[in-house]
Amino acid sequence: MRALVVDPGAEGRFADVPEPVPGPGQALVEVHRTSINFSELRHMGRLPEGTVLGYDAAGVVLRAAADGTGPAEGTRVAAFGAGAWAERAAFDTGSIAAVPDGVDLAVAAAVPMSGLSALRSLRAAGASPGSRVLVTGASGSVGRLAVQLARLAGAHVIASVSTPERARTLPPSVTAPPVEVAAGRDGVAPVDVVIEVVGGETLVAAWGLLKPGGNLQSVGWASGRPAVFPPGSTFSLGPARSLNSFGDVTSPGPDLTFLLDLVATGRLSVEIGHRESWERLKQAAAAQLDRTITGKIVLDIAPADHAPS
Incomplete structure (x- = not known):
């Protein structure tokens, strides 16, 4: 089979x-749609x-799956796991979720990594x-969902x-009240939680906005720049603040089901900024790395007329 x-x-x-070759607890999936994540392109080497x-x-x-777990043959599914940019892939049944009726497979493919991270x-x-x-990098795929x-x-x-x-690229689904949109951190009052995806100076500034007892989750490092904390900036009176790395991808199936149900009921909006044949990965990857497209980039592996989306 073909794969990237x-x-x-x-x-x-x-x-x-x-x-x-699927193991006993794995299903074999014919992949119709996949999506690109910034971190995949940056770290593939x-x-x-x-x-x-x-x-x-x-x-x-x-x-x-041979052990009887997971969805039946013919079920439309979304999955999170290595090896997705291929015509077929084997996924653990604990990493698969059925796609609800009415949810396009292109939208479903845009959910897993970004949605689970958020x-x-x-x-x-x-x-x-x-x-x-506080959600930094709110115009990105993780930020919009968070x-x-x-x-x-x-x-x-x-x-x-x-x-x-x-800020002007953010759709109404993101900016709907009571969301407060801030270009930069000036004027932002202290917060209880930070979902931080930019890294570098943004991470340092976000740490400074964290209330005593608050928590910062470092989800990504899109800037690629180092974070330099001034002397004494990690000390504060009162309950301890905490900064945690984030990368929990264990047993994503139930959470993926939850996210797709939110999409199906209109409570969560997933924006596709660009859709392209996987034959044009180079062009799609350049757009992702240059940040010229807002929203997720989805790749069609199966032709549009191969099966309903």
Whole structure:
């Protein structure tokens, strides 16, 4: 079968690779749609040459798991797991969720990594009704979902973006009251929770806005710049503040089901900024790295007329 694999010095290359052989607790999925995540492009060179790329997938179950777990053959599913940029992939049944009727597979493919990162970091930070939650990089895929999920949790949300121009790219689904949009951190009052995806100076500034007892979840480092904390900036009186790394991808299936149900009922909006054949990965990757597109980039692996989206 065809797959996109690691090619040192490039965004990936097509290769013929062996068909996946599912284990007893895995389903074989025909992948119709996948999406690109910024971190995948930035770090793909760290993987061994020939590794099948990608983590977000949506498609149809070709063969149900031999142990009887997971969805039946023919079920439309979304999945999170390594090897998603391929015509077929084997996923643990605990990493798969059925896609509700009415949810396009292109939308479902845009949910896994971004949605799980947003949902689980908010949960880990203790976002709750009445808490003040700062989301940095709110114009990005994780940020947009984190703002919406924090609002659904009853929090007062501050959506932080780098410039007024970035603020204007935010759709109404993100900026709906009571969300407060801030270009930069000037004038932002102290917060209980930070979902931080930018790194560098933004991480340092966000730490300075954290109330005693508050929690900062470091989800990403899109800036690529170092974070330099001034002497004494990690000390404060009162209950301890905490900064946590975030990267929990264990057993994502139930949370993926929860997120897709929110999408199906209109409570969570997933914006697709660009949709392209996977044959044009190079162009799509350049747009992602240059940040010229807002919203998720979705790749079609199966042709549009291969099966209903």
